[in-house]
Amino acid sequence: xxxLVVGANGQIGKHLxxxxxxxxxxxxxxxxxxxxxxxxxxxxxxETTIVDLEDxxxxxxxxAEGVDAVVFxxxxxxxxxxxxxxxxxxxxxxxxIKAAEAAGVKRFVMISSFDTTREAIQxxxxxFAPYVVAKHYADEWLRGTALEYTIIHPGRLSNDExxxxxxxxxxxxRGKVPREDVASVIVATLENDSxxxxxxxxxxxxxxxxxxxxxx
Amino acid sequence: xxxLVVGANGQIGKHLxxxxxxxxxxxxxxxxxxxxxxxxxxxxxxETTIVDLEDxxxxxxxxAEGVDAVVFxxxxxxxxxxxxxxxxxxxxxxxxIKAAEAAGVKRFVMISSFDTTREAIQxxxxxFAPYVVAKHYADEWLRGTALEYTIIHPGRLSNDExxxxxxxxxxxxRGKVPREDVASVIVATLENDSxxxxxxxxxxxxxxxxxxxxxx
Numbered sequence: 001x002x003x004l005v006v007g008a009n010g011q012i013g014k015h016l017x018x019x020x021x022x023x024x025x026x027x028x029x030x031x032x033x034x035x036x037x038x039x040x041x042x043x044x045x046x047e048t049t050i051v052d053l054e055d056x057x058x059x060x061x062x063x064a065e066g067v068d069a070v071v072f073x074x075x076x077x078x079x080x081x082x083x084x085x086x087x088x089x090x091x092x093x094x095x096x097i098k099a100a101e102a103a104g105v106k107r108f109v110m111i112s113s114f115d116t117t118r119e120a121i122q123x124x125x126x127x128f129a130p131y132v133v134a135k136h137y138a139d140e141w142l143r144g145t146a147l148e149y150t151i152i153h154p155g156r157l158s159n160d161e162x163x164x165x166x167x168x169x170x171x172x173x174r175g176k177v178p179r180e181d182v183a184s185v186i187v188a189t190l191e192n193d194s195x196x197x198x199x200x201x202x203x204x205x206x207x208x209x210x211x212x213x214x215x216x
Numbered sequence: 217x218x219x220l221v222v223g224a225n226g227q228i229g230k231h232l233x234x235x236x237x238x239x240x241x242x243x244x245x246x247x248x249x250x251x252x253x254x255x256x257x258x259x260x261x262x263e264t265t266i267v268d269l270e271d272x273x274x275x276x277x278x279x280a281e282g283v284d285a286v287v288f289x290x291x292x293x294x295x296x297x298x299x300x301x302x303x304x305x306x307x308x309x310x311x312x313i314k315a316a317e318a319a320g321v322k323r324f325v326m327i328s329s330f331d332t333t334r335e336a337i338q339x340x341x342x343x344f345a346p347y348v349v350a351k352h353y354a355d356e357w358l359r360g361t362a363l364e365y366t367i368i369h370p371g372r373l374s375n376d377e378x379x380x381x382x383x384x385x386x387x388x389x390r391g392k393v394p395r396e397d398v399a400s401v402i403v404a405t406l407e408n409d410s411x412x413x414x415x416x417x418x419x420x421x422x423x424x425x426x427x428x429x430x431x432x
Contacts, residue, residue, distance in 0.1 A: 054345075056334075056338050057334070081298065082297065082298040082299040082301070082302060082346070083298040083342070083343070083345075083346045085298070085302065086298060086301065086302045086306075086346045086349050086350060087342075087345060087346060087349060090302075090349065090353070091337065091349045091352075094353075118272075118273070121307065122272050126299070126303075127299070129270075129299075129303060130298070130299045130302045130303060133302050133303060133306065133307045134302060136307075137306070137310075137353055144360075
């Protein structure tokens, strides 16, 4: 299975491409923004394609042609300006969804935020709310498509080393999760078609990642 | 016909409430953010209701209960920060749409931006693009509902005195239009049910507003 990783140069993305390349049944195509980001992925033996999420849908569609799945793990994150939040986390995500449709790619894995419900928007403070709104509408857009989607809602991301163990369910208690473990959750999700049409929150836990995903 | 004007204290909103109150078959309920904004509307004999578009849907729903139409003419505009753009122009609009549905109000008139197409997003410069994205998704959301909607796309807004004359069509050449004339276009739209399901661009022109809207 060939996987377009959108946001490959992000912190989750780098782990993810590495794990995909180590996996015999998967291969990665890393979508990156700048030529100088390519060497990391080339060293892993991954194909690269240079597209900016502010480019038009056609550019992203070209990147998605010929792959079997798209993982959207790009994100300006909650710490960039809200201009990039709306252009990348919302519009970049929707353009990627449309590109997957246009390229005939059915499988789509979205890395969302822990809680993107209406309640979470209303509860967010004013600096975080724009980010939650952006992720809310991106998730909503994906739910309205005919794609074989999975939406992963990770807890508070940390750069701690992966533990290989998580808790995953439709709703779990808030908690931290290493980015490395989120990348492993994505791989386990791509390998298990019963995750299609589901969405789950993921935090650090006690189950092996494969077991946690397979039991969803 | 009782009309909830969302964004009544805005520059179009103030003209609109005034025109509605002058019209024998219409009456306005002005949705405003602050108590101190009420007197202008009370002097026009209009009902007021105090709701912030950052409040929850239930608060907006209460404001919409018992009215026959909702006009969304709120907007942070292109000159506020993009945090408010996403919270008001996108999420505030969608919350108002959901509130209309929850309150059983069928008629909805959206004051959009001149061009909210995908092409306009891609063509916009980086400071204007977040605003176009927000309006794009608000319009898209409305199109996906069962509401009896009209989407009005005014040209570059000016504070010039109204001329009573516009050009209105699905697409027209870019141009200016006085806010006062946009308010008159909204009234003509509310009075003509054949505008339901339509959207049109509006700029200054040579046809009387009623004629321009009735011939759409």
